[in-house]
Amino acid sequence: MKRDEAILRVLLDADRNFIAPMDLAGRAALATEELDARLDALRKRGFDFERHPMLGIRLAELPEGLTPEEIGARLPAERTVGQTIHLLAETSSTNDAAARLAEQGATEGTLVFAEAQTAGRGRHGRIWISPAGKGLWFTLLLRPKLSPIAASRITVMTGVAVANALRRATGLPIRIKWPNDLLCRGRKLAGILTELKIEGARLVHALVGVGVNVNLDRRDFSNELRDAAGSLKLEAERAFSRATLAAAILREIEARRNCLDDASFPAIVEEWIALDETLGRQICVRSPDGRRFGQAAGLDLDGALLLRLDDGRIERVHGGDVSIERASTGSFPLPK
Template sequence: MPLPGSFPAFGGEGLQAAADSEGGTVVFSRLAGGILDILRSFRGEYLSGEEIARQMSVSRTAIWKHVRELRELGYGVSAGGKLGYRLDSIPDRLYPAEVRAGLGTQFIGRADIHYYREVTSTNEVARDLGEQGAPAGTVVVAEAQVQGRGRLRRSWWSPPEKGVWMSVLLRPELLPGEVFLLSFATAVAVARAIGRLLPLEAHIKWPNDILVGGKKVAGILLEVKAELDQVHYVVVGMGLNVNQEEADFPPELRSRATSLRQAAGQPVARVPLVREILAGLEDEYFGLARGEGERLWQEWRNLDITVGRPVEVVTSAGSCSGLAAGVTREGRLVLRLPGGEIQEFAAGDVTLAGSRWNPDIP
């Protein structure tokens, strides 16, 4: 898979972020974005309104007005009289300006980050953007989803400001039968991001559920537009439970779902998590472009906890139980039935049972 042909140009973080969209409106005015950039560079120190006005070439009254705008968006900006203004705190909201600040990517999140307070689903928005010709690396993120979806058309519970509900638009030069590699790459990126930022061990349950402490903390859903021999675009959707507490979950989910906050025993900052996931996804994407599919395969296997366990596989056609004996290089789950027969699954929802067994996996 070749690297993308060209990367979109990008400039100053705050000034570009000022133009990012939030459900059809502007998150920051351009002036507020510029003030935020200046205050961020002086984090912990006061800067006079006169100096900010000089740098922005506007009046001090305009500075006061747009500082108020930042406060309304959740930023802690203190005023110290003649001392001026100081940035004291940053809200735990997935504003494009915050995601881009320190984002270690070359193209993912560099073209556009579309931020919404609420959407039907981020995948739906990203699909529409794909149809409109949006560039590879476009990101859609929302504080809440009202119709979040998982595999088998199941709903995905997505409460406001508690998780990461995000989709990435990619345009890989892959054959349709190779797209599953992006599913594996995303699962590895999410699991690795959790392990890097938190004292937690995340695992993958086939095909791409992320578990912590045996409970589901994240899910991934890929949607593809393709012809027989050509992929037009792939929408990589991710849903991560981040700061929910047990009481936040519906009773029917509490036995099998958890959040990073519950597992870590403390609140988790969402913006660094988003940055880490996007950077990890891009690394895996470029790795595939360099022909490192074998490395990705080994990473996925090292994180997998499905193979070697008795499982139940649920598909749209029904359910089947047996021993998860392996995963093929095409991403298909190999199930050994009680009578010894072998059945393969390209997709499905897996429930784990029993302790791990170590079969001789081809």
């Protein structure tokens, strides 16, 4: 797959212009005689190429579906996130599939994508609608050197990465709602589900599940979800390349995955605050312990929500569902 990825990287960089076969083989670090066999293999994956006797070869058409080769070709050759990419036509949940790989010793940065999930889930076991060919449903395996108490940083980092990638790629005003929702104009477009394996006081691995509603239409949502959920296509009124978006997200995660330590994480918190939908607003936090009301005052350095209660006390919230009650004002410095 790495050879095919290298060929595609060169052709994508050429931006649909022709490139001489010898030049293509050289830049992809292939023997010239290997090139035709690799191009044939890529054709079977849905790629199409145009040959010109004088000009050479160019990429003429990309497959409709996701492929590990295209996603990988849109990423740097030297990387951790996405060094190994698995693509499933259908699975119950990419987190479940990634958990099996993790138990088999899969390395950090392993990715599992699925074209469809039959039992996609969000937090608290909620169903995540995952129709075939219309979204990004994937799980990233991380093995960070992080204490379990600081594991919320993983979701915070991923939220910042996904939001920044989608904002840059689509131009949409994507915002983050703690702890794991990404919104556009009040509608949920994406979510993150982080599941941990902990042994004693050690975090063994984290499975970071990401779901992005890319090209879903209104009819793809049930009646009860149509007001609350949306997609990039519906908000921007145009369709998007899922492989391009996937690579954009993965590049942003790669840039931040080593920023989970005490020295680096404050910069992630600053990014989060700039994107936060709830900061300064009166909110309600619902959890198994009941409901709590207060003002969203920021994040602490473990990724917990800082809730300012009516009596002025600050309470750290590690989990729950947030709803916005009303707007407020105020300035919110970073926690010390």
